[in-house]
Amino acid sequence: MDYIADKLKKEFFDEDLWVDLSVGILKLFVIFFLSRLVIRLSKAVISKFFLVRSKSPIRVSERREATLLKLIQNVITYIVNFIALIMALEVCGLDIKGLLAGAGIVGLAIGFGAQSLVKDIITGFFIILEDQFSVGDHIKVKDFEGEVLEIGLRTTKIKNVTGQLHVIPNGSILEVTNYSMLNSVAVVDVTLPYDGNVKSAEAAIAAMLDTLPHKYNELVKAPEILGIETLSPTEIVLRITAETLPNKGSSISRVLRKEVKDCLDQHEWNPGN
Structure with missing residues (x-):
């Protein structure tokens, strides 16, 4: 018992341990600070770019520009946060290569088992990117017609005139009639x-x-x-x-x-x- 106590006491007062711990905490703080800074600066630069485009004689619709702005900002946020997470795990001493390899195998298994989900997400991405319709538009998809309440990467929600809510997987949206785009x-x-x-x-x-x-x-x-x-x-x-x-x-x-x-x-x- 005394041996264990002496060993714990020795490790607790080990100078190298506290130095390594302090350096690790400092690195985590720097990673967090730089990731927030990169995200904020990136969003500011992208917003400035779209602001300049809005004054150009050649431009797309305001709805599409707003959608693209939000989409690009979200993608940058996800990428920066992912890189910061990987760097933080590496600072904590985890095997990043093994972790990424395991994640790749799991992702491949999920991809084979959830092809419809992947199709919904890809279709939803192009619906937003191409500005096929937006929230508030009156559209018709197959037998469903009404006002678009929400557009997600996986599903689209439509409310018809009688108050019924239709949740449609984006992968099943093959043809859309939009009554709100033109006069x-x-x-x-x-x-x-x-x-x-x-x-x-x-x-x-x-x-x-x-x-x-x-x-x-x-x-x-x-x-x-x-x-x-x-x-x-x-x-x-x-x-x-x-x-x-x-x-x-x-x-x-x-x-x-x-x-x-x-x-x-x-x-x-x-x-x-």
Whole structure:
């Protein structure tokens, strides 16, 4: 018992032990400090680069630039943290080569057993990189349509109009219809009696349509009457189109039907007029 106590006491007061321990702690502190510094400087440089690009006449969309900025910053953070972790383990005296070899074998086994997971992650990466859609967009994937709530590297979450949440693996997203990228077109058909005064109705409706952009900000320009779409023995169908902001076609279609109805009522239009 005294022998063990003397040995522990000798090791505790061993000068070389405390020197090595102090040097190791100092190295860990330096590794941590430098890794934080490199990450912060890298993010600042990348942000400055994208800021300069934003003032260039040749540039991509703001949404894509924001996505790329965040993605590159995250990749740099992961890489720097991984290198710092390896250096810290080496300072602690662990066999890095053996550890990396073991990690490679485990990673290979996981890769064979989780091919669908790898496919989801790769597809999610390209969805973000190519800016196929972003959070808040209205999209359709297969039979699922709704607003994008979240985009991850593995899954995408879509909320439909009835409040249901669809979680879709990114690997199964082969085709996407994005209703929020470009302007929409509202199409409204107005049915009139065959024996009515179509010219008078067109004039009244056209005058009303010219006033709508001042009332509804969703309209890009004044709606247009394309003319007679169909004829039948009992009725005439006039077609009206309106260019709207992205994903506003349905709401403007309902507005147009109401405005046309009010216009015809106001002019007391009937087949005899």
